[in-house]
Amino acid sequence: MMAEELLRVENLKKYFVTNSGLLHAVDDVSFSLGKGKTLGVVGESGCGKSTLGRTILRLHEPTSGKIFFKGQDITDLDKKAMKELRRNMQIIFQDPFASLNPRMTVAQTIQESLLIQGIFTKKDKAGLEKRVRELMDLVGLSPRLINSYPHELDGGRRQRIGIARVLALNPEFIVCDEPVSALDVSIQAQILNLMQDLQDSFGFSYLFITHDLSVVKHLSDEIMVMYLGKMVEKAKAKDLFRNPTHPYTQALLSAIPVPDPDFRNDRILLQGEISSPIEPAPGCRFAARCRFACDKCKGGDIPLKEVEPGHFVACVLSEDMNQGGSR
Amino acid sequence: MSEAVKKTQRSLWMDAWRRLRKNRLAMIGLGFILLLVVLALFTVAVDIVTKGTFYDEHVIKQNLRLRLQGPSAEHIFGLDEFGRDIFLRVIWAIRYSLFMGTVAIAISVVIGSFLGAIAGFYGKVTDNVIMRIMDIFLAIPSMLLALAIVAAFGTSLTNVLMAIAISYVPTFARTVRASVLTVKDQEYIEAARALGASDARIIGKYIIPNCLAPLIVQASLGVAGAILSIAGLSFLGLGIQPPTPEWGSMLSNARSYIRDGWHITVIPGLMIMLTILSLNLLGDGLRDALDPRLKN
Amino acid sequence: MGSSELIRVEDLEIHYETDDGVVYALNGVSLHVKEGETLGLVGETGAGKTTLAKGILRLIPSPPGKIVGGKVFFEGEDILSYSETEMHKIRGNAISMVFQDPMTSLNPVMTVGDQIAEVIAVHNPDLGKEELRERVIAILAKVGISSDRIDEYPHQFSGGMKQRVIIAIALACNPKLLLADEPTTALDVTIQAQVLDMIQTLKKELNTAMILISHDLGVVAQTCDRVAIIYAGRIVEEGDLRDIFKNPRHPYTIGLLESIPSLTKETKRLNPIKGLMPDPTNLPPGCPFAPRCNYACEECSKAVPELEEVNPGHLVRCIRIDSVEEVR
Numbered sequence: 001m002m003a004e005e006l007l008r009v010e011n012l013k014k015y016f017v018t019n020s021g022l023l024h025a026v027d028d029v030s031f032s033l034g035k036g037k038t039l040g041v042v043g044e045s046g047c048g049k050s051t052l053g054r055t056i057l058r059l060h061e062p063t064s065g066k067i068f069f070k071g072q073d074i075t076d077l078d079k080k081a082m083k084e085l086r087r088n089m090q091i092i093f094q095d096p097f098a099s100l101n102p103r104m105t106v107a108q109t110i111q112e113s114l115l116i117q118g119i120f121t122k123k124d125k126a127g128l129e130k131r132v133r134e135l136m137d138l139v140g141l142s143p144r145l146i147n148s149y150p151h152e153l154d155g156g157r158r159q160r161i162g163i164a165r166v167l168a169l170n171p172e173f174i175v176c177d178e179p180v181s182a183l184d185v186s187i188q189a190q191i192l193n194l195m196q197d198l199q200d201s202f203g204f205s206y207l208f209i210t211h212d213l214s215v216v217k218h219l220s221d222e223i224m225v226m227y228l229g230k231m232v233e234k235a236k237a238k239d240l241f242r243n244p245t246h247p248y249t250q251a252l253l254s255a256i257p258v259p260d261p262d263f264r265n266d267r268i269l270l271q272g273e274i275s276s277p278i279e280p281a282p283g284c285r286f287a288a289r290c291r292f293a294c295d296k297c298k299g300g301d302i303p304l305k306e307v308e309p310g311h312f313v314a315c316v317l318s319e320d321m322n323q324g325g326s327r
Numbered sequence: 328m329s330e331a332v333k334k335t336q337r338s339l340w341m342d343a344w345r346r347l348r349k350n351r352l353a354m355i356g357l358g359f360i361l362l363l364v365v366l367a368l369f370t371v372a373v374d375i376v377t378k379g380t381f382y383d384e385h386v387i388k389q390n391l392r393l394r395l396q397g398p399s400a401e402h403i404f405g406l407d408e409f410g411r412d413i414f415l416r417v418i419w420a421i422r423y424s425l426f427m428g429t430v431a432i433a434i435s436v437v438i439g440s441f442l443g444a445i446a447g448f449y450g451k452v453t454d455n456v457i458m459r460i461m462d463i464f465l466a467i468p469s470m471l472l473a474l475a476i477v478a479a480f481g482t483s484l485t486n487v488l489m490a491i492a493i494s495y496v497p498t499f500a501r502t503v504r505a506s507v508l509t510v511k512d513q514e515y516i517e518a519a520r521a522l523g524a525s526d527a528r529i530i531g532k533y534i535i536p537n538c539l540a541p542l543i544v545q546a547s548l549g550v551a552g553a554i555l556s557i558a559g560l561s562f563l564g565l566g567i568q569p570p571t572p573e574w575g576s577m578l579s580n581a582r583s584y585i586r587d588g589w590h591i592t593v594i595p596g597l598m599i600m601l602t603i604l605s606l607n608l609l610g611d612g613l614r615d616a617l618d619p620r621l622k623n
Numbered sequence: 624m625g626s627s628e629l630i631r632v633e634d635l636e637i638h639y640e641t642d643d644g645v646v647y648a649l650n651g652v653s654l655h656v657k658e659g660e661t662l663g664l665v666g667e668t669g670a671g672k673t674t675l676a677k678g679i680l681r682l683i684p685s686p687p688g689k690i691v692g693g694k695v696f697f698e699g700e701d702i703l704s705y706s707e708t709e710m711h712k713i714r715g716n717a718i719s720m721v722f723q724d725p726m727t728s729l730n731p732v733m734t735v736g737d738q739i740a741e742v743i744a745v746h747n748p749d750l751g752k753e754e755l756r757e758r759v760i761a762i763l764a765k766v767g768i769s770s771d772r773i774d775e776y777p778h779q780f781s782g783g784m785k786q787r788v789i790i791a792i793a794l795a796c797n798p799k800l801l802l803a804d805e806p807t808t809a810l811d812v813t814i815q816a817q818v819l820d821m822i823q824t825l826k827k828e829l830n831t832a833m834i835l836i837s838h839d840l841g842v843v844a845q846t847c848d849r850v851a852i853i854y855a856g857r858i859v860e861e862g863d864l865r866d867i868f869k870n871p872r873h874p875y876t877i878g879l880l881e882s883i884p885s886l887t888k889e890t891k892r893l894n895p896i897k898g899l900m901p902d903p904t905n906l907p908p909g910c911p912f913a914p915r916c917n918y919a920c921e922e923c924s925k926a927v928p929e930l931e932e933v934n935p936g937h938l939v940r941c942i943r944i945d946s947v948e949e950v951r
Contacts, residue, residue, distance in 0.1 A: 011886075044811035044812065044814075045782075046810055052535075055542075057521060059517060059520060059521060081525070083523035084523075086521060086522060086523040089521075090367070090521060091516045091518070091521045093518060094514075095514055098513055098514040098515065099514040099515050099517075099518050100340060100515055100518075101515045101519075101532075101533055101536075101537070102515075103339060103536040103537060104532075110523070112519070112522060112532075116519075116522045116524045116528070117522065117523060117524050128401075128742075132559050135545065151339065151342075154899060154900075156899065162518075165518070169522075182714045182861065183839060184667040184668050185838060185840070185879055185882045185883060186667065186878060186879060186882045186895055186896040187667075187884075187891040187895075187896070188882065188895075189881075189882035189884075189895030189896075190895040190897075192884070192893055193892060193893055193895060196892065202709065211811065211812065213812075213887065214884045214886045214888065215884055216889065217884065217886060218884035218885075218893070219884075241886070243531065250814055252812060252813060253905065254816075255815065255816035255840065256812060256814045256886060257815075257816075257819070257839065257841030257842045257845040257846075258841055258843065258844065258845070258886060258887065259840035259841045259843075259844045259866045259880065259883055260844055260868060260887070261844050261845075261865055261868050261869070262869075263844075263887070267816055267820070269816055269817055269820055270813045270816075270817070273781045273783055273784070273814060274781075275810070319920060322650070345642070346642070444917075
């Protein structure tokens, strides 16, 4: 299973200064991602999953920790070197309505990637157009849309433009920040298939950020569950669904409505709502909502424990929990 | 693939124009402004062709025998207190009001949007310094500021122009800063950053084109304000000096004869009013046409 | 029919007249809901779900919207023929609606208590101040909000809590019918579970009927009694929960179910419906789904098929049901 490592993140932290204190958006997250693999990052709003993706790309500057890309430490690279590197590390955004410049046509949007990175020059009109048409074809956009503006297109097509723009650079690593959550079910399936096909043909590695567990299960090799900036569980996709061990993962899994009237899971209804990520109390951040919480949870940092090979859980009760996996 | 996009491509600008065309009041406003522009160009052409002799003979030359004559077939707007044709004077005056108003606003749009864009994009200290200076300007009534400048540097065309331009800079700086702040947080800006685009490219290709709409609206309303200011300054004797025809000064001079001939005050007053009304209607129409929330 | 019928919509047709032409949002929708029953209305963006709900309450903005034809019978009375004053008495009282976005549905400058009290006061003008407050506290308790938050403002509430307040407002007058337009779409999964659970409990307690509009088949499967699938302004399939999920007959329903990545089964590749929804200003002449349908034949694009009963209570609008069955 050990594919060649492409990306490694070590103890990454990103804090934001707010008026009411430090916001711990990403707090001490470590993982590594192999070539051609997909790591799913799951969590609810405010868990820091989007910040994680953007910090890895240095769209936000990390507070501390290290990011290695192909063995090179990129945490402190200067602007120029980073620009060079952006050819290899890209991002697909969630909202296909907000992530495209409304004043640029499809062709202009895709050209931007090629021009900014200097892959083509402005003078090479024919070459540019040929490449744009190739890319449009790859993502399944009809050539007659080449001069359309984003507001004339539906969400699915816009998302295809977003993918073509990234594909133009032929990157090795792509952060996918909820790329299908704004789309209708039938269109969502089309885009997911497209992303899978592109991964198969170009060997991309994805960091797939989503709140939708069924999507992440479908696509990912490994899944990481985040809660309030912390990684609470990480395992191979199959293991996570077979044996969810952290109480939060269990609650999250049981909360998904399954489209099958016969499927009655015993829903674990969490009490309360996600607390604030600003100046969180020490100890497990889930403790306030956890039905198993005890004094041990409120002590210091909760270390990650390996409960089975490749399956890590940050819970003091993980040993007892392991037997009670609900699925 | 499918039939959903059968319409021809059209940019947001063309969409806006299509919506504007449906707004009857705005189109009337636009029509009147265009009529003024055509008339103004016509007078300029006449001046060039006749080398100014027509101007001297019919617009400037006094004919006291016929003073205050009412409208007639020969002089449709009548004659003024010095026996000059009011129609000719009114259309010869267009260039001062419309041209100066537009130039003054153009200058303040350029300066204002530059300052506003810098303030909005870089934020923090830059923002604070620029916007506090703008606040100081805003604290002085614009008419008073213009008066002070003209009083200090003398009454000349350029001074009037500069005075009005400066008094409008803060308005445009604020407008642009506000829209830069909203646009700056859009995901497509982040996408451009992720592609490695430079600040200059982001400002030029992403931020400015998306901030233009409110600026255009503000500018069209600004021109109306500027014309009013020019007329006001001239009325007070600080703008364009007689015998050069200008609506404000025509109104001011005619004021003493208001009981002797209604037309000499009403006509220039009406011109000012109609021009301002047209520009405001057009500005309101543009606001509706350019607002993406009203898109259907 | 067991319990009595509460609402019946007959051939409702609603169009929007826009710059780009007439948008055919609803093209003859008929459905009914019995007392205490939950009907799930499933469809994608632009299928006409929200238009239907707003049409029932006559909240279609006009212009550009226009109710072109059809009838809506509520407890046997045609409410489309009601005057605006009579409608006021029905809205928020006998029929109420919950909108999708909890962030923008509440008035930010009024306390939540006042907002709930306002609805009650409108429909019960004789209530005194004290009684009103008691009623508000009772309703807040029902939706799981403690009474000491009654004087707080919406911005002090989280998204899930706001949605509870909105549901409290909707239920304030014990409506007979609740129209819930994607009530949990904007919420996180764990919060969604809480809110859905609460809606279920309250519905049972108050015997309120509900039309739950959703694009999420999971939510529908876990909450509804019957389901109607809407596509391009027409119901294409309608039946009991089990009919739809266990024995779907319309190719669109089948396609929708196959598009969702399954949590319980292993699938290598999804099986999406090809193409896009037709442009509602320019609907194809025959079955609107025909251009995307794998089973379509020439006949399909000639006329819109009728809704046929394949089993008692299970209606399908497709002329190719038999061949669909064979291929599957």
